Amino acid sequence: MKKLKKAWANNRVIIVLGIIVIVCIIIILGVMISYFVGTGKSSYGDRLVEIEKMAVKNEDKNRYLEKIEENELVDTVNFSVSGGIIYIKITFVEKASLVEAQSIATASLDQLDEEYLKIYDINFTIEQAKTETVDGFLVMGAKNVNGTGLYWSNMTVSD
Numbered sequence: 585m586k587k588l589k590k591a592w593a594n595n596r597v598i599i600v601l602g603i604i605v606i607v608c609i610i611i612i613l614g615v616m617i618s619y620f621v622g623t624g625k626s627s628y629g630d631r632l633v634e635i636e637k638m639a640v641k642n643e644d645k646n647r648y649l650e651k652i653e654e655n656e657l658v659d660t661v662n663f664s665v666s667g668g669i670i671y672i673k674i675t676f677v678e679k680a681s682l683v684e685a686q687s688i689a690t691a692s693l694d695q696l697d698e699e700y701l702k703i704y705d706i707n708f709t710i711e712q713a714k715t716e717t718v719d720g721f722l723v724m725g726a727k728n729v730n731g732t733g734l735y736w737s738n739m740t741v742s743d
Contacts, residue, residue, distance in 0.1 A: 640665050648695045673709040682721050685710045690734050705729055
């Protein structure tokens with residue numbers, strides 16, 4: 585016991601610093617493990633908990649595609665889901681105007697179930713190829729889960 589008291593008296597500063605270094609190393613290792621190993625939660629956060637329960641059904645997707653392709657101004661439609669976003673790409677024929685294309689895309693939201701609109705963001709890409717008779721267009725639109733309407737951004741590049 586005398587040896588411990590003598591060692592403490594002679595090396596008190598070194599012992600305290602050693603304890604602090606050991607505690608810091610333990611904290612750094614804990615942070616590194618939690619950062620690199622992770623917690624196992626989804627990279628999208630908690631929002632996808634509802635989405636995992638309510639994935640877009642194939643019959644709903646096919647019904648949407650059939651309804652949109654019925655329009656004579658629509659050439660092709662692509663529909664895909666990634667994470668919490670529904671991506672819809674609509675290609676229009678030569679005689680479609682930009683205003684008609686935007687109104688068709690906006691009206692197509694009625695074809696989706698209200699439940700999907702409550703948990704998925706919607707991303708539209710509407711395009712028309714440039715030809716000798718028309719300039720064509722490339723417009724992107726987005727609807728947020730909490731938003732009330734589509735917001736359009738004209739991506740058309742003019743010469």
